[in-house]
Amino acid sequence: MSAGRILVVDDDAAIRTVVREALRREGHVVETAASLADLGRVIGPFRPDVVITDVVLPDGDGLDFVPELTRRHPGLPVIVLSARNTLATAVRATERGAFDYLPKPFDLDELGRAVTSALAGRAAPEEAAGSEPQELPLIGRSPAMQAVYRTIARVVATDLTVLILGESGTGKELVARAIHDLGPRLARPFVAVNMAAIPRDLIESELFGHERGAFTGAGMRSAGRFEQAHGGTLFLDEIGDMPVDAQTRLLRVLQEGEFTTVGGARPIRADVRVIAATNKDIERQVEEGRFREDLFYRLNVVPIRLPALRERGADIGELARHFLDRAAADGLPRKRLDEAAVARLARHGWPGNVRELENLMRRLAVLIREEVIGAAAIEAQLGPQAAEPGLAPRGDASGLAQAVEQHLVAYFASFGRDLPPDGLYDRLLAEIEAPLLRLSLAAARGNQIRAARLLGMNRNTLRKKLADRAIDPSAARRGGA
Numbered sequence: 081m082s083a084g085r086i087l088v089v090d091d092d093a094a095i096r097t098v099v100r101e102a103l104r105r106e107g108h109v110v111e112t113a114a115s116l117a118d119l120g121r122v123i124g125p126f127r128p129d130v131v132i133t134d135v136v137l138p139d140g141d142g143l144d145f146v147p148e149l150t151r152r153h154p155g156l157p158v159i160v161l162s163a164r165n166t167l168a169t170a171v172r173a174t175e176r177g178a179f180d181y182l183p184k185p186f187d188l189d190e191l192g193r194a195v196t197s198a199l200a201g202r203a204a205p206e207e208a209a210g211s212e213p214q215e216l217p218l219i220g221r222s223p224a225m226q227a228v229y230r231t232i233a234r235v236v237a238t239d240l241t242v243l244i245l246g247e248s249g250t251g252k253e254l255v256a257r258a259i260h261d262l263g264p265r266l267a268r269p270f271v272a273v274n275m276a277a278i279p280r281d282l283i284e285s286e287l288f289g290h291e292r293g294a295f296t297g298a299g300m301r302s303a304g305r306f307e308q309a310h311g312g313t314l315f316l317d318e319i320g321d322m323p324v325d326a327q328t329r330l331l332r333v334l335q336e337g338e339f340t341t342v343g344g345a346r347p348i349r350a351d352v353r354v355i356a357a358t359n360k361d362i363e364r365q366v367e368e369g370r371f372r373e374d375l376f377y378r379l380n381v382v383p384i385r386l387p388a389l390r391e392r393g394a395d396i397g398e399l400a401r402h403f404l405d406r407a408a409a410d411g412l413p414r415k416r417l418d419e420a421a422v423a424r425l426a427r428h429g430w431p432g433n434v435r436e437l438e439n440l441m442r443r444l445a446v447l448i449r450e451e452v453i454g455a456a457a458i459e460a461q462l463g464p465q466a467a468e469p470g471l472a473p474r475g476d477a478s479g480l481a482q483a484v485e486q487h488l489v490a491y492f493a494s495f496g497r498d499l500p501p502d503g504l505y506d507r508l509l510a511e512i513e514a515p516l517l518r519l520s521l522a523a524a525r526g527n528q529i530r531a532a533r534l535l536g537m538n539r540n541t542l543r544k545k546l547a548d549r550a551i552d553p554s555a556a557r558r559g560g561a
């Protein structure tokens with residue numbers, strides 16, 4: 081490994097010392113600076129090969145200084161360290177032309193590797209002139225997510241094909257959108273297609289469009305998703321569900337950069353950035369011959385593996401609070417979580433990942449009457465009975481019936497050999513009716529006509545029931561149920 085001259089800029093003396101000693105042990109010559117002014121004084125005489133700088137410095141922003149630094153010292157690689165571990169910082173670092181970005185706390189080995197590749201003169205990431213990126217909806221600062229942010233930051237300015245892998249609900253579509261929104265195609269369309277949701281025999285016409293009369297039922301010419309996404313990004317979700325003949329056609333389009341519509345002859349140029357995603361084990365599908373190996377390699381140019389929520393427990397509190405804020409912004413009652421509640425959330429397995437957490441937070445926002453949600457409320461939702469995997473899959477009312485049945489079993493069991501008090505039927509319906517009305521109203525944002533339709537009852541019946549149960553319908557709109 082080649083040794084170099086490294087200038088470390090950080091206002092924290094402890095960090096300067098740790099980094100200096102670690103790099104000296106690897107044979108580098110190290111100088112340090114505590115501020116931008118210091119950096120300006122030292123850099124001339126020291127002539128570093130690499131600068132490592134913190135972002136927040138007493139006299140300015142180290143990241144904002146990177147373009148100036150590289151203007152004065154062309155080709156000088158700058159490695160940025162930052163404690164603000166958001167996607168926006170990673171992207172800003174790339175945009176300012178930083179050679180690499182390491183979130184704090186960093187690993188000294190990782191820093192050593194970054195210095196080695198900076199010295200080896202590996203091409204720095206492309207510089208993208210651009211405006212300040214907006215803070216993105218990707219929440220979480222765990223190491224696993226930081227690795228994701230760094231990859232996103234590297235690919236936004238390019239047209240490289242990205243393959244996003246991860247369990248259902250881990251945020252694959254959100255990542256695809258972030259890549260689109262941060263890149264030069266922002267002003268052009270982002271078109272998402274879910275391969276699992278299209279009937280097999282319609283996939284090709286859905287993707288590439290068809291000419292008038294191309295097949296039975298093809299009345300008029302129709303533009304496909306590739307055409308709709310022209311100049312923008314095409315997000316192919318659940319790519320593992322694509323039938324093999326459509327895979328062949330997709331591969332050809334990716335290789336040739338043009339396609340023909342079903343029934344058409346004239347090739348159409350495809351100026352589309354493709355991002356694909358799957359929650360399947362696609363490498364296994366390749367091994368089993370269910371997914372074309374050549375297409376896999378063509379899509380897998382830059383893989384992004386999204387961690388399951390259980391692998392990033394450190395993010396759960398921030399995510400949960402974010403979803404409660406969002407629920408409040410949508411007009412649901414504003415709620416907070418206490419620390420014990422967050423600890424209880426962190427112990428859950430989250431088979432449905434971030435989506436499951438988001439749904440739980442929305443549910444709690446309406447179900448819990450107190451302003452602060454405690455561990456007991458979480459336990460009631462995630463407890464041994466509720467946490468049965470697959471108990472209530474999304475939108476499956478039979479799952480709901482099972483959950484209710486389990487509660488009833490527990491209710492009867494709680495009386496031992498005795499029977500519950502008489503009049504159970506009416507009491508039970510009365511118990512269920514109030515939360516059902518409140519939740520439906522909240523889901524319909526306080527719109528009684530919509531809530532009545534959701535419930536499948538007449539609006540006057542709903543109004544009467546609300547009055548009987550003393551439920552204030554405007555509370556769902558105000559968010560103060």
Ligand SMILES: Nc1ncnc2c1ncn2[C@@H]1O[C@H](COP(=O)(O)OP(=O)(O)OP(=O)(O)O)[C@@H](O)[C@H]1O
Pocket residue numbers: 217218219220246247248249250251252253254255317359399434435438
């Ligand atoms: N890091 C994150 N920060 C904030 N919200 C997130 C994050 N990840 C996921 N979400 C939210 O979780 C939900 C599920 O995310 P998304 O639809 O992107 O998942 P997915 O992996 O594409 O799921 P599927 O495989 O089922 O299509 C969305 O509402 C999304 O906004």
